[in-house]
Amino acid sequence: MSQRTCLYDVHVALGAHMGPFGGFEMPIQYSGIVAEHQACRQGAVLFDTCHMGEFLVEGAGSVADLDQLVSCPVASLESGQCRYGLMCSPDGGVIDDLLVYRLDTERFMLVVNAGTQADDAAWIESHLGDTTTFTNLSADTAKIDLQGPAAPRIVQGLLGNVLGGLKYYRFVQTLYRGEPVLLSRTGYTGEIGVELYAAPDQAIAFWNEAMALGAEPAGLGARDTLRLEAGMPLHGHELTTERNAGEAGFARAIADDKTFIGSDVVCDAARRKQALAGIQLEGRRAARAGDALCDASGSDVGVVTSGSYGPSVGRAIALGYLDVGLTEPGTDLTVRMARGELGGQVVALPFWKKGTVRKRIEGFLKPR
Amino acid sequence: MSQDDRKYATSHEWAKQDGDLIVVGISDHAQQELGDITFVELPPMGQVVEAGDECGVIESVKAATDLYAPVGGEVVAVNEALEVSPELINQDVWEAGWVLKLKPSNPGDIDALMSAADYDATV
Numbered sequence: 337m338s339q340r341t342c343l344y345d346v347h348v349a350l351g352a353h354m355g356p357f358g359g360f361e362m363p364i365q366y367s368g369i370v371a372e373h374q375a376c377r378q379g380a381v382l383f384d385t386c387h388m389g390e391f392l393v394e395g396a397g398s399v400a401d402l403d404q405l406v407s408c409p410v411a412s413l414e415s416g417q418c419r420y421g422l423m424c425s426p427d428g429g430v431i432d433d434l435l436v437y438r439l440d441t442e443r444f445m446l447v448v449n450a451g452t453q454a455d456d457a458a459w460i461e462s463h464l465g466d467t468t469t470f471t472n473l474s475a476d477t478a479k480i481d482l483q484g485p486a487a488p489r490i491v492q493g494l495l496g497n498v499l500g501g502l503k504y505y506r507f508v509q510t511l512y513r514g515e516p517v518l519l520s521r522t523g524y525t526g527e528i529g530v531e532l533y534a535a536p537d538q539a540i541a542f543w544n545e546a547m548a549l550g551a552e553p554a555g556l557g558a559r560d561t562l563r564l565e566a567g568m569p570l571h572g573h574e575l576t577t578e579r580n581a582g583e584a585g586f587a588r589a590i591a592d593d594k595t596f597i598g599s600d601v602v603c604d605a606a607r608r609k610q611a612l613a614g615i616q617l618e619g620r621r622a623a624r625a626g627d628a629l630c631d632a633s634g635s636d637v638g639v640v641t642s643g644s645y646g647p648s649v650g651r652a653i654a655l656g657y658l659d660v661g662l663t664e665p666g667t668d669l670t671v672r673m674a675r676g677e678l679g680g681q682v683v684a685l686p687f688w689k690k691g692t693v694r695k696r697i698e699g700f701l702k703p704r
Numbered sequence: 705m706s707q708d709d710r711k712y713a714t715s716h717e718w719a720k721q722d723g724d725l726i727v728v729g730i731s732d733h734a735q736q737e738l739g740d741i742t743f744v745e746l747p748p749m750g751q752v753v754e755a756g757d758e759c760g761v762i763e764s765v766k767a768a769t770d771l772y773a774p775v776g777g778e779v780v781a782v783n784e785a786l787e788v789s790p791e792l793i794n795q796d797v798w799e800a801g802w803v804l805k806l807k808p809s810n811p812g813d814i815d816a817l818m819s820a821a822d823y824d825a826t827v
Contacts, residue, residue, distance in 0.1 A: 368794075369765040370740040557739070561765060620743040620790070622763060644765055645742035652743070675761060675768070 341386035342478050342536035346543055350553055358450025360387040363555040372558035373647045376525050377688075380484035381554035382546055383524075389453035389474040390533065391460065394443040397467035402444060405463055406436060407581065407602065409591040413438040418505050418520055420589050422581045423448075423456065428601030429577035430584070432456050433569065435522065437507060445473070445518075445533075449571050463597070478539030482546055483529030483562075485692050488700040490549045491519065491530055494542065499530070502697055512538050524559060526566030526691030528700055564653060565646045566693070567614055567685030573625055573641045574612055574655055583608045583657060610638060610657040614685040615669060617652035617678050620645055623671040629656050630670045637662055640671060646687055653687045654680070705824060706731060707798055711814055712823035713774035715756070718798075719814050722805065726775055726814055729802045730762060730793060733827040738764040741790045746782040747804060753777065755813065760803060762793070775813040777806035 338361040347354060352363035363384060365372060375381050393402060402410040408421030418437040422430050432452040437445040448456045453474060461470045482490060488499050498510045498519065507520035517534040532542060547553065560570070569575050575584055582590070582602040592603060601607055617623060622643050629638035643654035654671070662669075667682040692700070706712060710720035710727075716734035720727045735741065745761035753759050753773040760771035782804045786792060793801035808814065818826070 365739060368740050370742075370791075557765060620763075621745065621761075622743065622768070624768070645763070647740075647742075647765075 339387075341384055342539060343384045343386060343543060346540060347384065347553070352553070352555060355556075357556055358387050360450055362387060363553070365555040365557045366553045369555070369557035369561060370647045372552065372554035373561050375552045376484045376527055376554060376558065376562055377648050378485070380482060380486035380490055380529070380546070380551040381558070382543055382551045383481040383483065383554055383559055384543075385479040385481050385531070386539065387450035388479055389448040389450065389456065389472070390477040390479070391446040391448065391457065392443070392471040392473050393446060393460070393464070393468060395468040396442060397465040398442050398444055401464045401468045402436065403594055404596055405460060406434065407590045407596055407599070408436060409594065410436060410438075410444070415440055416506055416508070418507055418522060420505075420586075422575065422584075422586070422589055423459070424581050424596070424598030424602055425577060426598055426601075428580040428582065428598045428607070430571065430575040430579070430581045431459055431577060433571050433575050433589075435520075437518070437520065447479075452571065476535065478534050478536045480532045480534075480539055480542060481523055481525075481529065482532060482551060483523045483525040484527045485700055486550060487527075487529035488697055489702055490546050490551055492701050493549050494545050495519075497701070499697055499701060504694055513541055521697065523693065524566070524568055525562040526568075526686055526688050526693050527562075528692040528695055528697065560642075561644050561647055564642055564644055564655065565648055565686065565688035566691060567655070567687060569612070569655070570642060579657070580607060583610050584612045608660060611660050611663045612641075612655060613658050613663040614683050614687055615640075615654045615656055615671070615680045616649070616683045616687065617654065617671065617680040619678075620652055621678055622652040623654040623656075623673065623678060623680070628672040629658060630672050631662065632668060634670070637669070649687050652678075658682070706733070706820035708820045710820070711774070711817035712820065713772065713817055714826065715772040715774075717772060717774045719774040719817055721814060724807070724811065725780060726777065726806045726808050727802050728774060728804050728806060729797060730771065731823065731827075732797050735793050735797045735801070738762060738767065738769065740765050741793045744786040744790045744793070744803065746784070746786065747779045749779055749782065751779045753779065753806070771803060773806065774817055775806060775808050776810065777808040779804055780807045781805035
């Protein structure tokens with residue numbers, strides 16, 4: 337039985353095409369994937385991400401416990417800062433990828449994927465010491481991603497000047513309609529924007545008010561093409577329990593100056609047989625997850641993990657794992673599909689290079 | 705609602721008589737289900753197909769699907785505009801979004817396809 341988010345009725349009223357994802361009935365698209373994708377690159381879009389899980393981890397042992405559980409550095413996080421990390425098994429596979437928010441010295445929020453939430457909670461709880469407590473906030477926490485160059489101004493219009501000076505991967509806690517909300521400068525699109533955490537009533541109001549200020553609703557279809565163009569991984573595709581997390585190559589997410597569960601495998605370069613790479617195809621025809629990647633001699637050298645037409649790139653693009661040594665940009669490859677073969681080339685990530693995600697936020701706010 | 709001036713295959717193609725040729729496209733229902741179409745593989749000119757044979761590929765952001773010949777015949781024209789603007793199928797599925805023209809092996813075969821009303825009742 338699929339769950340519904342607090343925004344379900346809003347999606348239906350907007351005419352969304354709904355579909356199952358991660359145990360929830362989610363909007364796949366509204367006006368169309370390409371239009372929603374372009375709206376994010378050019379304006380602002382809203383994603384319902386209430387399906388994702390939020391955990392509170394707090395107590396005297398929380399820093400040490402989390403530093404064992406996730407690949408990114410936790411002790412060095414400042415209050416008001418968040419980091420992207422991987423939660424690995426002892427064999428180096430990725431149980432989930434997540435965000436770690438330092439709410440206070442000994443108080444953290446973890447944000448995890450929907451489909452993995454129950455397993456994540458069990459894994460985390462079984463690895464916490466006596467002085468650390470775990471609370472699953474997911475049922476009462478709504479989440480909306482507001483993304484795109486117009487997003488900061490929309491937040492400013494609804495919440496006042498709370499984003500001034502906010503850097504990438506920093507967050508603020510403030511009030512919206514009298515209730516506490518958290519806004520982080522994070523996202524999954526390659527564009528500037530925020531992820532909002534709020535109570536369900538506040539989230540519904542935020543969605544409607546942001547739409548009134550010009551934000552357009554976007555579904556999981558556009559979310560996938562946007563993240564793919566941004567070169568961002570999706571758990572279950574690029575990151576799985578079967579593959580050594582070190583092969584994904586997200587070096588910023590993996591601390592090299594601490595140990596964590598799985599680190600002896602993940603941080604051992606000698607154990608990486610393949611590496612994640614971006615592949616641009618010759619035309620519009622897309623490679624799909626599972627298609628084989630072959631070198632000039634026709635030998636299998638890897639596998640596609642995600643592939644689609646990239647609406648902003650104007651070409652088909654893919655992420656995939658390639659044997660080490662073949663991931664240099666410019667390397668020619670062939671994608672072998674059930675329907676034939678496609679030519680392609682390794683390119684540097686992200687595919688979409690004009691993203692606003694790392695720009696100074698002041699350029700996207702109205703002067704005070 | 706499908707258009708009455710043509711016939712429909714269960715595999716969601718439309719077929720319209722044009723002189724002694726049959727123009728083939730995909731149904732409005734099919735283009736709506738596929739969503740934004742991003743790539744169309746057209747068959748080679750001169751290819752001879754039987755009814756039900758694969759004669760192209762339509763890809764959207766979401767998925768790839770085969771195009772099937774609604775009747776048998778020879779491919780005598782393809783809509784090359786779709787190579788650069790596959791979205792024509794979304795924008796104008798009945799006219800500018802046509803995919804190919806067949807010279808039918810048996811001119812009467814089109815009569816065996818479904819009417820618009822019968823097709824709409826299946827989707």
